[in-house]
Amino acid sequence: MLQRTLPAGFIAPCLPTKTDRLPSGTEWLHEIKHDGFRVIARKTGVHVRLYSLPGNDLTYRFPLILETLARLRSRSCIIDGEAVCCDEDGMPSFDRIRYRRHDVSVFLYAFDLIELSGDDLRRE
Template sequence: MRVLAAGFVPPCLPTKALEPPSGTLWLHEIKHDGFRVIARKDGNRVRLYSRPGNDLTHRFPLIVETLARLRSRSCIIDGEAVACDDKGMPSFDRIRYRHHDASVILYAFDLIELSGDDLRREPLDTRKATLASVLRRAAPGLRLNEHIEADGPTVFAHA
């Protein structure tokens, strides 16, 4: 396996489409109303980056603490930092304007690197299963973003 260089690793970005993809070989995920975050853990050191690579580490100290306690010595997780309003619904305004909010959760949806191994060439379902294992004993501030394996138009109709 390849080893990733230190620092920011850009996330995979979705491709715009007019219709959801058909067939059951697609994974579909909830898009929360938050900040895209690439979380990099090296030993006890954790850095959080935005989609374009800006450092967000200082904005989400509880996510940093939670990631630092993961058992893996190193990993890179792609996810979305989400803050909920008083009704439990995602609130972009709340995450945008509150810099240190205890209610911010990282919904993790992909595992880019684990223990020095670049996983990007592995199938997505394999990476997600490994991510679920990494997060199994994580604190509540770090959650696996569940996915749905179904026909795209059917999922979209029920969204």
């Protein structure tokens, strides 16, 4: 069986866990699942790459996200988030993001900063 090679330095995102009861306490933070694509954004200098959950290259699919992340002041970072496109009522629309290519209205809900300027923040 042919094994697909992931991009160099690819960090797979944490996956949600199904449970009957949500954990509680000050250590927990719960996030809304928007109706979009999970994205790992990797910035090195002014170069940005976007990857899907299984590691597919989404870099040129979301130009607004690409342009915005390239302008960040950090020399490097890895951000885990969700690319979302909203309809006319401001509601996330999976059909809209799924069928549109190179859409400038797609934005990133960032919910985890994995690396910043060379520092791995996963244990912080």
